[in-house]
Amino acid sequence: MDVSEFIEAVPLPVILVRDDERIAATNRAAKVLLGPGMEGRHYVTILRQPLVLDCIEAALRLREASETQYTNAFSGRDAIYHVRAVPVAEGVLVTFEDRTAMHEAGQMRRDFVANVSHELRTPLTALMGFIETLRGPAREDAEARDRFLGIMEREAGRMNRLVSDLLSLSQVESEERMRPTDRVDVSAQVRSVISSLKPLAEQFGVSLTTEGAEMETIIPGDADQIAQVFTNLIENAIKYGGTGGEVTVCITRHESEPTLRGPAVRVDVADHGEGISARHIPRLTERFYRVDGHRSREMGGTGLGLAIVKHIVNRHRGRMRIESHKGQGSLFSVILPAS
Ligand code: ADP
Numbered sequence: 625m626d627v628s629e630f631i632e633a634v635p636l637p638v639i640l641v642r643d644d645e646r647i648a649a650t651n652r653a654a655k656v657l658l659g660p661g662m663e664g665r666h667y668v669t670i671l672r673q674p675l676v677l678d679c680i681e682a683a684l685r686l687r688e689a690s691e692t693q694y695t696n697a698f699s700g701r702d703a704i705y706h707v708r709a710v711p712v713a714e715g716v717l718v719t720f721e722d723r724t725a726m727h728e729a730g731q732m733r734r735d736f737v738a739n740v741s742h743e744l745r746t747p748l749t750a751l752m753g754f755i756e757t758l759r760g761p762a763r764e765d766a767e768a769r770d771r772f773l774g775i776m777e778r779e780a781g782r783m784n785r786l787v788s789d790l791l792s793l794s795q796v797e798s799e800e801r802m803r804p805t806d807r808v809d810v811s812a813q814v815r816s817v818i819s820s821l822k823p824l825a826e827q828f829g830v831s832l833t834t835e836g837a838e839m840e841t842i843i844p845g846d847a848d849q850i851a852q853v854f855t856n857l858i859e860n861a862i863k864y865g866g867t868g869g870e871v872t873v874c875i876t877r878h879e880s881e882p883t884l885r886g887p888a889v890r891v892d893v894a895d896h897g898e899g900i901s902a903r904h905i906p907r908l909t910e911r912f913y914r915v916d917g918h919r920s921r922e923m924g925g926t927g928l929g930l931a932i933v934k935h936i937v938n939r940h941r942g943r944m945r946i947e948s949h950k951g952q953g954s955l956f957s958v959i960l961p962a963s
Pocket residue numbers: 856860861862864865895897898899900908913914915916920921924925926927928929930931954
């Protein structure tokens with residue numbers, strides 16, 4: 625029986641260390657990970673990390689399976705491998721399992737929890753401070769009480785929006801693999817979003833204009849989610865691009881849209897505000913990513929709006945594009961497949 629043939633058939637990087645502590649066989653995946661020319665050499669000269677050396681040594685000496693972790697700056701990223709050294713008749717078989725994705729997912733989860741806690745703590749601290757003041761020094765001061773209650777209302781509103789956005793995000797994420805099947809008229813949704821955002825536009829002195837919103841544009845979709853996409857985009861255009869005075873929403877229908885290679889409905893939301901510099905654009909759809917954190921919070925933003933948009937568009941198998949130049953306004957385009 626040729627051991628090398630068996631080892632070669634395993635997709636994980638595998639090396640066989642004989643009892644004389646030399647490497648007897650390796651497979652292709654191991655050569656990619658650790659480099660060629662390992663056969664015949666002492667394992668200590670190849671695997672220089674102390675944890676891995678201890679693990680192999682323990683398996684050789686004690687004839688017991690042993691495990692550890694191996695990190696490798698592999699093709700430009702830090703890869704983390706779970707290493708197992710298992711005694712076999714010929715020596716010790718060492719396997720390397722890539723666990724980088726799992727570690728990254730764990731890190732993302734920890735970052736997310738830290739972000740959410742931080743976002744909730746700020747308004748909560750303000751609320752607690754004002755409750756204390758209202759109970760103590762401002763007890764008999766009617767004017768201060770009114771002012772503080774106003775601030776408390778705003779802070780509670782911020783927490784409420786954050787929790788609602790988090791719930792929307794988790795709902796959209798959990799449904800992301802289920803394609804929506806209802807028939808939705810995108811134009812009708814856009815018209816209704818625009819009419820509900822009229823007061824906000826007036827408050828910011830922005831005129832909202834539409835093109836193509838009268839034609840029927842049916843897609844397979846989830847009506848509430850489609851409305852949410854355009855609420856978030858148009859609200860952002862008013863809040864962040866409002867200095868341009870005008871926000872336009874343009875709806876077009878395409879029999880064969882090049883990126884989707886089929887019939888599609890495209891909605892462009894354009895503002896003429898201050899724009900976004902190129903380095904921020906790829907990160908805008910990350911949760912809690914804001915170009916100007918202070919400004920977003922002033923506007924009551926949660927930093928989750930575009931993350932929600934991205935997930936809804938993905939669920940509809942559509943595409944989102946962001947084009948912007950500092951000082952020249954921004955264009956957010958959503959392209960949704962129409963069949
Ligand atoms: P937020 O709740 O902060 O509005 P979003 O995810 O909706 O969160 O947006 C993320 C960030 O993208 C915003 O904080 C803002 O800095 C930037 N942004 C979004 N839309 C625009 C726009 N039309 N013009 C300029 N900046 C924008």
